[in-house]
Amino acid sequence: MSQDLIRIRAVSKEFGATGWFKKPVGVKAVDGVTLAVKRGQTLGIVGESGSGKSTLLRMALRLIKPSSGTVEIDGQDIWTLQGAELKAFRRKVQPIFQNPASSFNPRQSIGQILVAPLEVHGIGDRDSRRAKVAALLERVGLPKDAIDRHPHQLSGGQKQRIAIARAVILQPEAVLADEPTSALDVSVQAQVLDLFDDIRRDLGLTAIFVSHNLAVIRQVSDQIAVMRHGSVVEYGEADQVFGDPQHEYTKTLIAAVPDHRKLMRAL
Numbered sequence: 001m002s003q004d005l006i007r008i009r010a011v012s013k014e015f016g017a018t019g020w021f022k023k024p025v026g027v028k029a030v031d032g033v034t035l036a037v038k039r040g041q042t043l044g045i046v047g048e049s050g051s052g053k054s055t056l057l058r059m060a061l062r063l064i065k066p067s068s069g070t071v072e073i074d075g076q077d078i079w080t081l082q083g084a085e086l087k088a089f090r091r092k093v094q095p096i097f098q099n100p101a102s103s104f105n106p107r108q109s110i111g112q113i114l115v116a117p118l119e120v121h122g123i124g125d126r127d128s129r130r131a132k133v134a135a136l137l138e139r140v141g142l143p144k145d146a147i148d149r150h151p152h153q154l155s156g157g158q159k160q161r162i163a164i165a166r167a168v169i170l171q172p173e174a175v176l177a178d179e180p181t182s183a184l185d186v187s188v189q190a191q192v193l194d195l196f197d198d199i200r201r202d203l204g205l206t207a208i209f210v211s212h213n214l215a216v217i218r219q220v221s222d223q224i225a226v227m228r229h230g231s232v233v234e235y236g237e238a239d240q241v242f243g244d245p246q247h248e249y250t251k252t253l254i255a256a257v258p259d260h261r262k263l264m265r266a267l
């Protein structure tokens with residue numbers, strides 16, 4: 001078994017109208033990116049707005065098809081998966097998005113939201129599902145009665161705790177998160193990040209974590225890829241990228257982190 005769970009190979013994505021003879025004439029959002037994510041580790045992807053991070057993550061989630069290149073999980077091109085294999089992929093790789101409110105059905109209770117993946121995948125019976133949801137709510141630090149509340153009755157931080165719970169309820173192998181804490185206040189952001197990291201370690205999950213915030217990326221990542229204009233300009237172990245950045249752009253990003261000396265001392 002390879003030590004890489006996810007491999008992104010020479011992936012590009014061009015958006016926009018296809019012109020004469022279906023020649024792509026749009027924006028190249030991602031341009032020839034090659035990255036690997038080791039089992040049980042977190043790859044952080046950092047870059048400014050528009051650098052292609054979300055597009056890359058969505059391709060790894062099989063939500064957007066690459067214009068060229070492949071994304072592999074366990075050595076299999078995810079676009080070749082069909083039927084039961086595709087369903088297994090959907091269980092194995094879970095997303096967490098920036099704004100969970102938009103991916104929760106407002107009419108469903110938190111209990112219904114969390115039990116749905118178990119029902120879809122035919123896991124357990126009514127009682128065991130409910131017990132699983134209750135245990136997970138406790139694990140993510142929410143009160144027992146949250147099970148009967150609705151998303152609009154929860155704070156932003158609580159909603160992201162639910163998003164984390166939903167992402168792990170099927171015991172996936174990987175969690176792919178796109179700016180999961182960016183909409184939160186700084187203090188809440190730190191708590192949710194800690195929770196994400198704790199649960200990921202407890203469950204031995206592999207992760208990709210996308211953020212424009214280098215301090216956030218530093219906190220959760222084993223490896224870091226720095227993206228700019230659709231390309232990866234720097235990629236390596238987090239300590240090395242942070243401690244000895246090679247690319248000018250990475251140096252600029254690090255210099256822009258407020259209190260980065262304090263951050264370095266705290267690490």
Ligand SMILES: Nc1ncnc2c1ncn2[C@@H]1O[C@H](COP(=O)(O)OP(=O)(O)OP(=O)(O)O)[C@@H](O)[C@H]1O
Pocket residue numbers: 015016027028029047048049050051052053054055056212
């Ligand atoms: N569906 C789409 N159609 C056309 N262009 C798109 C689409 N999605 C993204 N783009 C463009 O692709 C480029 C990369 O966008 P992307 O959202 O991947 O970057 P990002 O680094 O995640 O930025 P942000 O943090 O602002 O989301 C941008 O120029 C964006 O306008």
